[in-house]
Amino acid sequence: MSHRTIPTSQRLLDVRYEIRGELARRARDLEAQGRRLIKLNIGNPGAFGFRAPAHLQAAITEHLEASDPYCHQQGLEESRLAVASQHIRRGAxxxxxxxxxxxxxVSELIDLSLRALLNPGDEVLLPSPDYPLWSAATILNGGTPVYYDCLPENGFQADPAQIEASITPxxxxxxxxxxxNPSGASYSRELLGQLVEIARHHRLLLLADEIYDGIVYDGAAFEPIAPLAGDHPxxxxxxxxxxxxxxGYRVGWGVLSGDPARAAEYQHALDLLGALRLCANVPGQWAIPAAxxxxxxxxxLTAPGGRLYESRRAVIEACERSAFxxxxxxxxxxxxFPGVDVDKVPGFDDHRFALDLLESEGVLIVPGSSFNVPYRHHFRVTLLPEAEQVREVFARIERALSRWAPADSSRHVA
Structure with a gap:
């Protein structure tokens, strides 16, 4: 008797998520064999010893008895009020x-936001590099990703002229x-204002992933885009x-700003999709007002002397010392998001290098091409380990690159 396989959605053929993909599966195999690995593929603070603040934990504990029923599909009223108040204070x-x-x-809300918006063949402008969930959700909801370059030689900043030239009907x-994510770039108020004007002129919905809004370094300022957008959706x-x-609380939010009349149908669509999945995790929502x-x-943590700051400094210094x-x-x-000098390492390929680094040095990184860039000489690491471990990781990376490079390119490496 023949056994027919179950066919899968053709849309999955164009979906990638290497952050938890092939390399992560190989890492699990190696760990099962007894290998000890340093895994820098996921921005998961709890896996590196960070804890949610005590007042968030207390807020959940205090409200557990009120967490058994479903809540409103949009979320607890107290929590939505706290989120709305934050954005009103910012000027939205x-x-x-x-x-x-x-x-x-936010992952669930990205999917819902695109499902509420897109018809087959609709296009979404995405940064390159992007967080690959955005590309995946666009494709899975029938849309087409169109990438605008945020190039390393331009500090990973967006180019408004290229964005505008990429717009179609x-x-x-x-x-x-x-x-x-992954570059760590922070956008200036001036640049955001230019992007708002492009969206306004072409009647595009602005979708602003600001999950890292409070994590900035060395005097960089986070600028929310909603206040600059004014009445634009x-x-x-x-x-x-x-x-x-x-x-692990799995708590995110999306906030619609701008003229309510212009986004009324879209708001209704989001509400409908939220109702279809009943509601979000209730216990975690109690932590929102506390947060x-x-x-x-x-x-x-992000100020000089803080753990994230010092780990970031260790990465910067390691790259400055590197031959490659x-x-x-x-x-x-x-x-x-370091880049490798392909003149010193001819034939470098980010995915092959990541696999070699995992097998030979026990370090798991994410190839840069996983973030929808056209080049293959970058990789992403998280800043979450202690600075000492970061230095050890980059010593191993340097050792691996030395093996990849011709002898005369690496002879001065310590």
């Missing part, structure tokens, strides 16, 4: 608790990731996962 227009949507992390939305995303080190109205717990690496110092977020 048209924001109310009725325009806040709480989800099981099928373009529906402009996505910003600020601060950016904008959906801004935030959550507890990164700034509040609570990834947004409580003390700042990220500033000491260059780096645009991350201004925000939890990652660095």
């Amino acid at each position: 227009q048209g924001v109310s608790p009725q325009r806040v949507f709480i989800g099981n992390g 099928h373009t529906r939305a402009l996505v910003l990731i600020n601060p950016n 904008c959906l801004s995303f935030g959550g507890l996962s990164k700034v509040h080190r609570a990834c 947004l109205n409580g003390p700042d717990t990220i500033g000491t 690496l260059s780096l645009v110092a991350p201004a925000g977020a939890l990652y660095a």
